[in-house]
Amino acid sequence: MTDFARTRSLFHMPDGVFYLDGNSLGPLPKSATRRVQEMMTAQWGEQLIRGWNASGWMMQPRRLGDRIGKLIGAPEGTVVVGDTLSIKVYQALASALELNPSRRVVLSDNGNFPSDLYMAQGLLGSLDKGYELKVVDPEEVEAAIDESVAVLMITEVDYRTGRLHDMKKLTAKAHAAGVLTVWDLAHSAGALVVDLEGAKADFAVGCTYKYLNGGPGAPAFIYVAPEHAGKVRPALSGWLGHESPFAFDLDYRSGAGIDRMRVGTPAVIAMAALDAAMDAWEGVSMADVRKQSIALADLFIHEVEARCPELTLASPRNGAERGSQVSFRHPEGYAIMQALIARGVIGDFRAPDAVRFGFTPLYIGEQEVLGAVGVLEDVMNNRRWDEPQYRKKALVT
Template structure:
């Protein structure tokens, strides 16, 4: 059993703050500052260039990849860390398209991150006018999976509502139609159990600064199914993905397996912070995290619905259909969220009217949820955002 009291004690959580925005940026692991300091002083400072081998910097992208892989049902050696999520989306979609060279359609939905759609759109424009990014409503995805589609690019958990796609069913349907899949796990990794191997997924990508707590600008990760990684020509053919990076050959030859999805020099300082976060994740089982997450979200929904009738649930009511967040529609949502933040409850707002709250069992417990719901009730019941002096007096600095 995961010991959540211990994991909570391993994060720095500022006094007077109830942090329900770990789905945007996770909090600081207490050990991160020391870990990074040691990386700077003992490794960079003392070893200089030799740190790439002596301190093991070169192996960090795959080492961290495997630790993340455990949380998402990935086979060892199938995940590598690097770049940003946008770049990894581009790399995955470009590589997936090359595995399906006669087709021209990338299918996605309007519940996907706009950033993923932008990257795919940019890629397809480069490839030529025959290519099409087809964006449908989330509930219509299945019926649009046809033999015309080259790549299905979806985010499993909707960033606004928390609605989850059925990864296994859609992947099966995609394969039955000869479609290659790219799953974005930005709101899944560390939030819900993912079974990439069991779903027979092809490509997956995700970020490490949200539920994984790797810090602002922490690198992304990419998964390629072992049955595919030897066949992929990485569109972003970088030198660290070369079979022999230090031979400095003029011609590119892709490295073995997942190594070929590496591109340029990985961000060692960011990876040091991420490794401190993964130490905490190493103590956690996703089944426990999921069970606790459902308790917390159910509790929050019950409290808010009991006290704030003007808020209407924007997330699926069935926890099995929902990620680790809860969203409510509220016309005054933006102002109410500002007031809430001024009172120390940090959630966020997504246009046009969504108040969004993330639940992260590693450091949020029932007591936090009860308190946050109480403060929310106070703000909504008394329309505190209307009081001009309010935010100034109460602002958390």
């Protein structure tokens, strides 16, 4: 049984804040401050360049990959950390396309995060071989899988509504049709029970700054199934993905297995923070996290619908059909969220009209949920949002 009182004590939370936005950026793990300071002073400061060997900086991407792998059902040696999620999407899609060379369709849905679609558009345009990006409604994905499709590229949890795709079911149908799969776990890793090996996923990618609490801009990760890892050709043949980086050969030779998916030099300071964040997961059951997040979200939905009738639920009502986030719609969604934030309830807004809230049991419970609903009720029923300062759009929403 996971001790959520213990995990809660591991995070810094400002006084007077109900934080329901861990689905966008996880809060600061208290140990991260110390870990980063130690890395900068004792390692970088004292060891200088010797830290690459003496402190194992070069192996951080693999070591952290294995720690994340335990949370997403990935065997040891199949996940590596580094670069950004967009880069990892590009790598995974490019490799999958090369493994299925006779087909020209990439299938996705309009609940996929736009950046994934942007990367696909850019890649397919560069290849200039008649590729097509086919984007359908989330409910139409299963029916759209056929023998014309090369790769199914899906974000498991819809970033807008929290709608959850059935990874195992869709992957099985894809494979039956000769289709490879790329799964984006940005809203899954650390929120859901994920079993990449059991689902037989081909590729998966994800970020670490949301539910994994790695910090703003924390590095991404990529998973390659063991049966593909030794034969995929990295489209981004970076120095760190070379078989022998310090031989300084002029010709590229892929590293072994997942190492070939490394690209740039590890972001050592950021990885120190992520390493500290991963400590919070020791002794945590993802099944317990999932059960509690559904309970918290269900409570939130029940209370909001009873007390804020102007808001319309945009997320699936059944907890088994959504991720760890809930969205409500309102024409004044942006102003509503700004009014909430001004009163200490932090969620976020997603265009055109969704106010979005995340439920992360590692550091929030029923008290925070009920407190947030109380503030939301006041904002809605007393039209606190109807002020000019709440309509001014910020750069980040």
